[in-house]
Amino acid sequence: MSALLEVEELQVSFGGRTAAVRGASFRVEKGETHCLVGESGCGKSVTALAVMSLLARGGQRSAKRMRFAGTDLMSLSDREMVRLRGNRIAMIFQEPMTSLNPAFTIGSQMAEVMTRHKGGTRAAALDRAAELMGRVGITAPGMRLGQFPHQLSGGLRQRVMIAMALMCDPELLIADEPTTALDVTVQAQILRLLAGLKRELGLSILLITHDLGIVARVADHVSVMYAGEVVERAPTAELFRAPQHPYTRGLLSCVPVPGRVQRDRPLGSIPGVVPAIGPGFAGCAFRSRCAHADETCTRTIPRRRAANAHDYLCRLEPDWAELQPA
Amino acid sequence: MTAAIEVENLRCEFRVHTGLMSAEKRVVAVDDVTFSVPAGSVLGIVGESGCGKSTLARLILGLLKPTGGGVLVDGKRLFDLDRKARARLIQPVFQDPFASLNPRRRIKDIVALPLAAQGTFSRAEIERRVGNILERVGLSAAMGERMPAQLSGGQRQRAAIARALVLEPRIVICDEPTSALDVSVQAQILNLLADLRRDLGLTYLFISHNLAVVEHVASEVAVMYLGRFVERNETDALFRTPRHPYTQALLQSVLTPEPGKGVPDIGLGDVMPDPSNIPPGCRFNPRCRIAVERCRHETPAPMVRQPRGMVECHLA
DSSP states (O other): OOEEEEEEEEEEEETTTEEEEEEEEEEEETTOEEEEEOOTTSSHHHHHHHHTTOOOTTEEEEOSEEEETTEEGGGOOHHHHHHHBTTTEEEEOSOHHHHSOTTSOHHHHHHHHHHHHHOOOHHHHHHHHHHHHHHTTOSOHHHHHTSOGGGSOHHHHHHHHHHHHHTTOOSEEEEESTTTTSOHHHHHHHHHHHHHHHHHHOOEEEEEESOHHHHHHHOSEEEEEETTEEEEEEEHHHHHHSOOSHHHHHHHHHSOOTTSOOTTSOOOOOOSOOOOOOTTOOSOTTGGGOTTOOGGGGSOOOEEEEETTEEEEOSSOSOOTTOOOO | OOEEEEEEEEEEEEEEOOOSSSOOEEEEEEEEEEEEEETTOEEEEEOOTTSSHHHHHHHHTTSSOOSEEEEEETTEEGGGSOHHHHHHHEEEEOSOTTTTSOTTSOHHHHHHHHHHHHTOSOHHHHHHHHHHHHHHTTOOHHHHTSOGGGSOHHHHHHHHHHHHHTTOOSEEEEESTTTTSOHHHHHHHHHHHHHHHHHHTOEEEEEOSOHHHHHHHOSEEEEEETTEEEEEEEHHHHHHSOOSHHHHHHHHTOOOSOTTSOOOOOOOOSOOOOTTSOOSSSTTGGGOSSOOHHHHHSOOOOEEOSTTOEEOOTTO
């Protein structure tokens, strides 16, 4: 397999004080869904924004390597990046209402994407919009094109965002928490749609989520992020079968699984909170919450290999399950 | 078992103006809801956004006036009580602990407010009770001196729980108490709520859209759709044998962390429920997979299935 997006040792800081991403590395292979999973503040959204060169003012990025389909993203000018965004790399965000302009019809917003990047007539762009709306399961696309964002339900708005993202036949879709604002029933429908698009259009998806249920059901590969680092990477089945990093294991134990609930027993939880990480922080960022931490955790942590394509950042040897908390 | 809370034929209508020329619309947000919750147990209420679950919470808290029906708490008619008496019986914990805590007051003052508002507690007594409850929810005395913005989301939700419990109410209405929190913190808060209920003999109404969370905390679950309970049962029975097609779809849509299973096709269609335009017959029929002709014009009556089970469906 060849990587469509390669990110190596990405660093993002804001104003030199907050280290939001600290050496994150991952690869999105062609035609696969790669999930970045982690809790709020772990740097997963900032990572996506850094890839797109959309960091907020004051945000600075550096990377050993950041390539999209063979192009070095770090060396692109702003103008070249604009040509790529919304065209070969498309994005959808959590709250479709804030990503759509309330003052313009759905049709004109969708058509603009096409005429801006690919040229052509507005009529042709509207035809393409109608076709894609049908593709993402919107009935009566003709009527919807003339409507304004507020006239659509949340699920419909997210479908519109997906259709809009597909206007220019992107190779990579970056989806940041695309279903978090939606009801579970609608969430299932949207995720099914994304899975179908990946299969039929050969789309690669970088999906950012905090929800391990979503990860399990749609991802091919997973990168678990904590405090700006990718602490574990693995193929999905492997990650859920044999998680290695104490944080990954903790996270999995926190999720109540329907049908396997033991009501008289407390849920697993991770004590404490994510520490504030400044520049120059050394060692494992999880050590203050980890039952297995010892003095070596303040030094540089090795990246260990657990299996093929499965590695993690921890002092512990693979399959340390038998170890008792220190 | 005695009922801590009894809700009878509770109904809430809103009148909405949709435009200058269009007629006034009637939105029935809560439509003739009846239930009781035994003391010391947890009733989970699940449903999609707009189904009326938060309106129901606001009615029971006395924040909204019902169009009809009543609520009995401890055998007392809730709407006959004044605010102070109501506050001693029933307290809320809301979703967003940042929005529900005054950003300009210290945590210990926020937690003390319900006591101070009663006007019957001495300053020393207030201080003693606040100190106790902060400790009980896992906040140090130092945390009490801080402002809400200096606390993490989980700590803020602990403060909101302390404020709800400081008057020692019988009933706590939890409206999406963990939806704004990360999973690792959500687990801490759910465990805390479970401990408090057991130790203090509390009764919870637990509203959530997260079925896995509800299954973990509730002893009984009610499924709400367009303002009505369409199914209610003991938690295990409801999760094992859901009878209403809507309950079945909701349960199917839960994405358990099981790789390789893919995303289920729940077949609910795109027709979103609209409380201002409730369809005739069974209110779920436009989205129902198995609806027959009868469902389109005949409203199903609640059918009692098990000692405590109820379902509103012609085909269940």
